[in-house]
Amino acid sequence: MASNKREQLLNTALQLFYREGYHSTGIDRILAESGVAKMTLYKHFKSKDELILAALQLQHEQIAERMRQAQASLAPREAILRAYDGLHLWLSEKGFCGCLFLHAAAEFHDRGNPIHRQAAEHKRFVLSYFHAALLALGVAQPEQLAAQLQFLFEGAMSMAHLYGPAEQALQAKAAAAQLLATAGV
Secondary structure, eight states, rough: OOOHHHHHHHHHHHHHHHHHTTSOOOOOHHHHHHHHHHHHHHHOOSHHHHHHHHHHHHHHHHHHHHHHHHHHHHHHHHHHHHHHHHHHHHHSTTTOOOHHHHHHHTTTTTTTTTHHHHHHHHHHOOOOOOOHHHHHTOOSHHHHHHHHHHHHHHHHHHHHHHOOOOSSSHHHHHHHHHHHHTTTT
16 A cells, blocks of 8 residues: 555656646645645655655656667667657657656756756666667767767657657657668668
8 A cells, every 4th residue: 555655646746747847846736636645745755856856766767668678679770760769659649748857957957966867867878778779789989879869869859849749759760760871780
């Protein structure tokens, strides 16, 4: 039961943080929408910042698991390009509000803040996903190409957030395919 209440809090917090922001979402709103008592909240999380960190960690784990599964089941080149397909699906979802991690980094802009650091760590994970696939492909300068692939990925996400989702991820995928072809894979 306790872990169920914790999950309720985390899932509600994730949805609210995503839609409305971290600073704009108060504890009372999270409690009201989750149906969890304040005492239960503070049993699991000592502060709102701790709840934010846990919510970001949960989101990271969910994304990382999908990416690891793709990496394990697909050829490296396909794993890279499929990341853009997954991005396209996400950008096309009703209620797309941008990147939870970029929002966290923007609202907690001090790079020393644990929330900012956790957001940056997630982005490093995405970079490492591309890097690992490129290492498996044996490309020259995998660090540089991984960064370029991430720029395309993040740029598509940002443009979809600014202008509304259209074909940004598919355009980024086409550019990624060109970069891979230029690298000889």
